[in-house]
Every structure is written in C-alpha cells, then in structure tokens.
Amino acid sequence: MTSISVSKATHEVMTTERVSALTNMAQKDSALISQLDKEISDAGAQANDLRARGMVSKALELEESVSSRAAAQRAQALARLNAGSLEIAHIKSGVAKASSLTPLLAQFLCLGFAMSLEIVPALILAGVRSSGRSSTGVVASEAIETPSLGIEATGLPEGVTETPETPKTGETLPDSNAEILKTLVAQAKTLAPGTPVRLKEFAKNSRIGNLRAGEIFRKAETLGVIKKTTIGYVAA
Known part of the structure; x- marks a missing residue:
C-alpha cells in the first residue's frame, strides 16, 4: 500500500x-x-x-x-x-x-493479493495430503482382500502340509468321517504303542484332505487310540 x-x-x-x-x-x-x-x-x-x-x-x-x-x-x-x-x-x-x-480500493486489492498468497499454497497442500491418504487406503484395502496363506494352514499339525482333497465320488471315498475314523482306529490298534501314524499318508490313502484328516485324528486322539507328540501322532 x-x-x-x-x-x-x-x-x-x-x-x-x-x-x-x-x-x-x-x-x-x-x-x-x-x-x-x-x-x-x-x-x-x-x-x-x-x-x-x-x-x-x-x-x-x-x-x-x-x-x-x-x-x-x-x-x-x-x-x-x-x-x-x-x-x-x-x-x-x-x-x-x-x-x-x-x-480504500487499493487496500482491498492488496488484501486480496496477500490472501491469495496464503490460501493457494494451503489448497495445494491439502490436495496433496488427500491424494496420499487415498493411495494409502487403496493399498490397505488390497491387503485386506488378499487371502493369507498362513490363515489357511491354521489347524494343521506341525510339519504337515496341505494336500489337495480328491473330489468326492461314490467309488473313491467312504460315506462319512465316522467310517474313516473306524479305519484309523482299526489301523492304530494293529500298531505297537509309539509307532508313528502319518497324517499326510493316511489322508492320501483315504483320499481326503489334510484338514479333514486332522479333524479325524483329533477325534481318534479323544478315543485314546493315538496321541500327539512333538514328532507327530503315534499309536497309544
């Protein structure tokens, strides 16, 4: 002025x-x-x-x-x-x-120019921050939607990997877990105490997945025919 x-x-x-x-x-x-x-x-x-x-x-x-x-x-x-x-x-x-x-008009012109010097950089900075937040939100949503391999493996015994389950047909699979459990119990009774019972091998022979085999092994453990140790399941 x-x-x-x-x-x-x-x-x-x-x-x-x-x-x-x-x-x-x-x-x-x-x-x-x-x-x-x-x-x-x-x-x-x-x-x-x-x-x-x-x-x-x-x-x-x-x-x-x-x-x-x-x-x-x-x-x-x-x-x-x-x-x-x-x-x-x-x-x-x-x-x-x-x-x-x-x-008075000159004062208004000077005031408007001074305000523009403060407002314009603030708007640019706000736009940059908003863009950064949007990018972070997209990355976070993609991370949430991506399935975790570790979650799928939860519940398997230590040292056991997932084996794809063979499609169920009348010729290849027993009718229910009860029949498979009977087979496991009969097999365990024929083994000497402490003999390893391989979950993965049993699942392969029974043509079922490892998750389903793990559930059957836990039921057999409650029946006392097998027990879980640091090296896996063994005959009781």
Missing part, C-alpha cells in the same frame, strides 16, 4: 511539472505569434507608405522579407502549441484514470 501511494505521488509531481512547463511554453508561443502578427501588420503599413512615395520595389522587398520570416516562425509556434495542447490533454486524462483508484 505504501509503495502504491509513493508511486502515485511521484507520478502526480512529474505530471504537474510537465504540464506547467508545457503551459509556459504555450504562453511564450502565443506571445510570439502575437508579436509576429504585429510585425507583419507594421511591415504592411511601411510598404504602403513606400508605395505612396513611389518606392514600389522597396515596398515589395520589405513585405516579402518580413512576411516570409514571420510566416515560418508563426508556423513553428503554432505546431508547438498544437503538440503541447495534445500532450497536456493526454497527461490530464492519465491523471484522472489514476485518481479513480481510491485508497
């Missing part, structure tokens, strides 16, 4: 001085034109007097010399007057436009 006021004051001083100089020059040119007109008039009177005395040639010489010199100077003065008038009009119109910017 201070710089605007200083610039405006400087402009007013410069234009005022220029207008004053042009006005003084116009006054001098106006006085010169009046003087030249008087010289032409006086020369005409003298030429008439010379003609009255019979000096026609001298009268013509006087009129030509004075009129040619005065006409040239008069034309130059008129040109300066016209140029000065146009420049004064241009300066005054510029001053009028500049004066239309009131101090």
Whole structure:
C-alpha cells in the first residue's frame, strides 16, 4: 500500500511539472505569434507608405522579407502549441484514470493479493495430503482382500502340509468321517504303542484332505487310540 501511494505521488509531481512547463511554453508561443502578427501588420503599413512615395520595389522587398520570416516562425509556434495542447490533454486524462483508484480500493486489492498468497499454497497442500491418504487406503484395502496363506494352514499339525482333497465320488471315498475314523482306529490298534501314524499318508490313502484328516485324528486322539507328540501322532 505504501509503495502504491509513493508511486502515485511521484507520478502526480512529474505530471504537474510537465504540464506547467508545457503551459509556459504555450504562453511564450502565443506571445510570439502575437508579436509576429504585429510585425507583419507594421511591415504592411511601411510598404504602403513606400508605395505612396513611389518606392514600389522597396515596398515589395520589405513585405516579402518580413512576411516570409514571420510566416515560418508563426508556423513553428503554432505546431508547438498544437503538440503541447495534445500532450497536456493526454497527461490530464492519465491523471484522472489514476485518481479513480481510491485508497480504500487499493487496500482491498492488496488484501486480496496477500490472501491469495496464503490460501493457494494451503489448497495445494491439502490436495496433496488427500491424494496420499487415498493411495494409502487403496493399498490397505488390497491387503485386506488378499487371502493369507498362513490363515489357511491354521489347524494343521506341525510339519504337515496341505494336500489337495480328491473330489468326492461314490467309488473313491467312504460315506462319512465316522467310517474313516473306524479305519484309523482299526489301523492304530494293529500298531505297537509309539509307532508313528502319518497324517499326510493316511489322508492320501483315504483320499481326503489334510484338514479333514486332522479333524479325524483329533477325534481318534479323544478315543485314546493315538496321541500327539512333538514328532507327530503315534499309536497309544
């Protein structure tokens, strides 16, 4: 705001001085034109007097010399007057436009510019933060939707991996877990105590999955025909 006021004051001083100089020059040119007109008039009177005395040639010489010199100077003065008038009009119109910017309006313009310097960077920063949060949310949702391999393996005995379960058909599988459990119990009774009973091998022979075999082994353990140790299931 201070710089605007200083610039405006400087402009007013410069234009005022220029207008004053042009006005003084116009006054001098106006006085010169009046003087030249008087010289032409006086020369005409003298030429008439010379003609009255019979000096026609001298009268013509006087009129030509004075009129040619005065006409040239008069034309130059008129040109300066016209140029000065146009420049004064241009300066005054510029001053009028500049004066239309009131101090209150200048303050509002400065305030708006200052606010834009603070608001625009804040909006850009907020947009960047929002974009970063959206990207984080997408990554998190993808991680939640992706199934975990560790979850599927929960419930299997240590050292046992999942074996794809053979599709159930009437020719390949017994009717229920009860029949498979009977087979496991019968097999365990034929083994000496402490003999390993391989869950994976039993699942393969019974053509069932490891998860289903694990459930049957736990039921057999509750019946006391097998027991679980650090090395796996063994006959009881």
